[in-house]
Amino acid sequence: MKDFIRIRGIxxxxxxxxxxxxxxxxxxxxxxxxxxxxxxxxxxxLLRMLAGFDIPTxxxxxxxxxxxxxxxxYDRPVNMMxxxxxxxxxxxxxxxxxxxxxxxKVSSKEVASRVDEMLALVQLEAFxxxxxxxLSGGQxxxxxxxxxxxxxxxxxxxxxxxAALDKKxxxxxxxxxxxxxxxxxxxxxVVTHDQEEAMTLSTRIAVMDxxxxxxxxxxxEIYEFPANRLVAEFIGTINTFRGRVAAVAxxxxxxxxxxxxxxxxxxxxxxxxxxxxxxxxxxxxxxxxSKEKPESSDDVCVSGIVDDLGYLGNRSxxxxxxxxxKIVQVSSQNRRRSIxxxxxxxxxxxISWRPRSAxxxxx
Amino acid sequence: xxxxxxxNQLWRRIAIAVPYLWLLVFFLAPFAIILKISLAxxxxxxxxxxxxxxxQGRLSASADSFAFLLTDKLYAITYIRSLIxxxxxxxxxxxxxxxxxxxxxxxxxxxxSLLLLLIVxxxxxxxxxxxxxWMGLMNNYGVINNLLMWLGLIDQPxxxxxxxxxxxxxxxxxxxxxxxxxxxASLERMDLDLVEAAQDLGxxxxxxxxxxxxxxxxxxVIAGCLLVFIPAMGEYVIPxxxxxSESLLIGRVLFDEFFVNRDWPLASAVAIVLLLLLVVxxxxxxxxxxxxQEHTA
Numbered sequence: 183m184k185d186f187i188r189i190r191g192i193x194x195x196x197x198x199x200x201x202x203x204x205x206x207x208x209x210x211x212x213x214x215x216x217x218x219x220x221x222x223x224x225x226x227x228l229l230r231m232l233a234g235f236d237i238p239t240x241x242x243x244x245x246x247x248x249x250x251x252x253x254x255x256y257d258r259p260v261n262m263m264x265x266x267x268x269x270x271x272x273x274x275x276x277x278x279x280x281x282x283x284x285x286x287k288v289s290s291k292e293v294a295s296r297v298d299e300m301l302a303l304v305q306l307e308a309f310x311x312x313x314x315x316x317l318s319g320g321q322x323x324x325x326x327x328x329x330x331x332x333x334x335x336x337x338x339x340x341x342x343x344x345a346a347l348d349k350k351x352x353x354x355x356x357x358x359x360x361x362x363x364x365x366x367x368x369x370x371x372v373v374t375h376d377q378e379e380a381m382t383l384s385t386r387i388a389v390m391d392x393x394x395x396x397x398x399x400x401x402x403e404i405y406e407f408p409a410n411r412l413v414a415e416f417i418g419t420i421n422t423f424r425g426r427v428a429a430v431a432x433x434x435x436x437x438x439x440x441x442x443x444x445x446x447x448x449x450x451x452x453x454x455x456x457x458x459x460x461x462x463x464x465x466x467x468x469x470x471x472s473k474e475k476p477e478s479s480d481d482v483c484v485s486g487i488v489d490d491l492g493y494l495g496n497r498s499x500x501x502x503x504x505x506x507x508k509i510v511q512v513s514s515q516n517r518r519r520s521i522x523x524x525x526x527x528x529x530x531x532x533i534s535w536r537p538r539s540a541x542x543x544x545x
Numbered sequence: 546x547x548x549x550x551x552x553n554q555l556w557r558r559i560a561i562a563v564p565y566l567w568l569l570v571f572f573l574a575p576f577a578i579i580l581k582i583s584l585a586x587x588x589x590x591x592x593x594x595x596x597x598x599x600x601q602g603r604l605s606a607s608a609d610s611f612a613f614l615l616t617d618k619l620y621a622i623t624y625i626r627s628l629i630x631x632x633x634x635x636x637x638x639x640x641x642x643x644x645x646x647x648x649x650x651x652x653x654x655x656x657x658s659l660l661l662l663l664i665v666x667x668x669x670x671x672x673x674x675x676x677x678x679w680m681g682l683m684n685n686y687g688v689i690n691n692l693l694m695w696l697g698l699i700d701q702p703x704x705x706x707x708x709x710x711x712x713x714x715x716x717x718x719x720x721x722x723x724x725x726x727x728x729x730a731s732l733e734r735m736d737l738d739l740v741e742a743a744q745d746l747g748x749x750x751x752x753x754x755x756x757x758x759x760x761x762x763x764x765x766v767i768a769g770c771l772l773v774f775i776p777a778m779g780e781y782v783i784p785x786x787x788x789x790s791e792s793l794l795i796g797r798v799l800f801d802e803f804f805v806n807r808d809w810p811l812a813s814a815v816a817i818v819l820l821l822l823l824v825v826x827x828x829x830x831x832x833x834x835x836x837x838q839e840h841t842a
Contacts (some may be wrong), residue, residue, distance in 0.1 A: 235741055255744045262745045268738035272760050281756075285747030333746065 192241030450542030731765025
C-alpha cells in the first residue's frame with residue numbers, strides 16, 4: 183500500500199496556541215479517512231493545511247509524491263467541501279458546479295458535459311437553473327459535493343460534511359457519500375466531531391485531541407481496542423474500573439479492583455507489570471445481566487442492584503449499582519418479544535463479562 | 546380573538562401610513578411648492594414671484610425659467626461640472642473606502658467596533674469646523690505646503706486652496722464615511738468561506754475578488770455611491786469655502802439665484818432640473834437591482 187498523502191512532523195501555532203502539534207500521518211490512495219475529535223482539537227486546522235488555507239509552522243505535506251506544503255490552494259490537486267457548503271449565492275447550481283472547471287483551460291463543450299455528469303452523479307439535473315436559496319439543505323450539500331468533485335481532485339477534503347443535515351437525511355447521505363467515493367476512487371479526508379458518522383463512513387479513523395493523534399486505526403480497532411482512556415470514552419460509552427495488577431501470568435493478568443470488590447482475570451499482559459495501577463474498560467454491550475449467578479467460572483462476575491433502566495425498543499439500558507457504589511452501564515438486546523419487564527428497579531442482579539471483553543488502559 | 550386579524554390589518558395600515566405621511570409632508574409638498582414657484586414669473590414684490598392664479602382666477606404658469614436655463618450656456622456647463630465633480634469624488638470615496646470597509650469587516654470583532662467608531666467620530670465635530678481645518682491644511686502657508694517645502698520637494702507654495710482640487714478633496718473627505726458604512730454592512734455579512742472556496746476551486750486572489758467579493762458587495766457599492774453622489778452633486782458649503790470664485794457648481798448657482806438675484810422662479814427651475822438629474826439614475830439603478838434580486842430569489 184503506497185502512501186498517497188504523507189504528513190510529516192506537521193505543526194501549526196497561532197501565537198502561543200498550538201493547534202496542531204507535530205503530527206505524522208499516512209493515508210493510502212482511495213481511502214476514506216476520518217479525523218475525529220471535539221471542537222478545538224485541531225482537526226479543522228489540519229484539514230485547512232491540507233487545502234492550503236493555513237501554512238504549517240513546521241513539517242511537510244506530500245500528495246502523490248509532490249511536496250505541496252507551501253503551494254497556494256489554487257495550485258493544489260485538492261478540493262474541499264466546506265462545512266457551510268460555501269455555495270456562491272449569486273450563481274445558479276450549474277454555474278456553481280462549473281466554477282472550478284472554468285478556471286482551467288477547458289473547452290466550454292467539455293465543461294458542459296462534465297457539469298451534466300456531476301449533476302447526474304448528485305441527482306440534481308432538475309435543479310440546474312435554480313439559485314442556491316431555492317434549495318433545501320440536502321440539495322445544497324450535494325451542490326457543494328458536485329462543485330468540489332468536478333475538477334477530479336486527487337484528494338477531496340470534507341469539513342463536517344453531514345453536520346448541517348437532519349438525522350434521517352444524514353443517514354441516507356452517509357451511504358451516498360460512500361457510494362460516490364467508491365465509484366470515483368478519490369481519496370476522501372473527512373473531518374468530523376460525530377463518532378457515529380466516522381464509524382460508518384471510514385476505512386480508518388484518527389482520533390485527535392489537543393493537536394495530537396491519540397489513536398489511528400480502523401473503526402473496529404478504535405472501538406474494540408482503544409489505546410487509551412480518551413479514545414475509549416470518546417467513541418461510544420464505556421465502563422472503566424480502577425485496579426491494581428495482582429499477578430501477571432502467561433494466559434493473562436489478575437487485577438484487584440476495589441470498585442468491583444473482586445479480583446478479576448483479563449488479557450493484556452504485555453502492557454503492564456505487577457503492582458501497577460491500571461484501568462479496565464468494558465463496553466456496555468459486552469456485559470451480560472442476569473438474575474441468577476452465571477455458572478462459567480472464568481467470567482468476571484459481580485452482583486449489584488438495578489438503579490435505573492431504560493427501554494429503547496431494540497435494546498434496554500440498565501444502570502447497575504455495585505456494592506462499592508460504582509454505577510455500571512449495561513446494554514442488552516431485546517431479543518424476546520414481551521410486554522412484561524425482565525428486570526425491575528431495585529432487583530438484585532449479576533453482571534458478568536468474558537475476560538477477553540475487557541480492555542486494559544495503562545494510563 | 547376573531548377580531549384580531551382586522552385589528553392587525555388596521556395597525557399595519559397605520560404603520561405603513563407613517564412613512565407615506567412623512568414623504569407627503571416633507572418631500573412631496575415642498576416639491577410641489579418649488580414646482581409651482583418655478584412656473585411663476587419673477588416680480589419685485591413679497592414674495593418675489595407671481596401668484597399661481599391671477600385676479601380673474603385664471604391659472605398663470607409659464608415655462609420661461611426653464612427656457613432660460615436652456616438659452617444661457619452657463620447652466621448646462623455648471624450642471625456638467627457638478628456632475629463630473631460629484632462623480633470624481635464618488636470614485637475617490639469608493640477607491641479609498643472599499644479597502645477600509647474590507648479591512649474593518651475582516652478585523653477581529655473587538656477592533657471592529659473601535660474602527661467603526663473612528664469612522665463615525667468626525668461627525669461629532671461640526672462639519673463647518675472640519676472644512677475650515679482643510680483650509681488650514683491647504684493654505685499657501687498651510688501644513689501641506691510647509692511640509693513639501695521643508696522636504697525640499699517644492700520651492701514655493703502650490704496653489705491648493707480655491708481650486709477645483711480643493712473642492713474634490715473636501716467632498717471626498719466629507720462623504721467618505723457614507724461610502725464606508727454601507728460597504729462595511731455588505732462585506733461584513735459575506736461568508737469568508739466563499740472566497741476560500743473560490744480559491745480552492747482554482748481562482749487566484751484577484752480572480753476570487755472579482756468573481757465573489759465584488760458581486761456580493763454590489764448592493765453596498767450602489768448604496769454607498771448614491772449616498773455620496775447625491776449630496777455631493779448639490780453641495781454648497783464645500784465649494785463656497787474651498788473653491789475659487791470662478792469654480793461654479795450647481796449648489797452655488799442655486800444659492801446665488803435665490804439670495805443674490807432674488808429670481809426665485811429661476812432658482813426653483815434650477816432645483817427641479819437638479820432633482821430630475823438625480824432621480825433618473827437612481828430609478829435606473831433600482832430597477833437594475835430589483836431585476837438582480839429577482840434572479841437571486
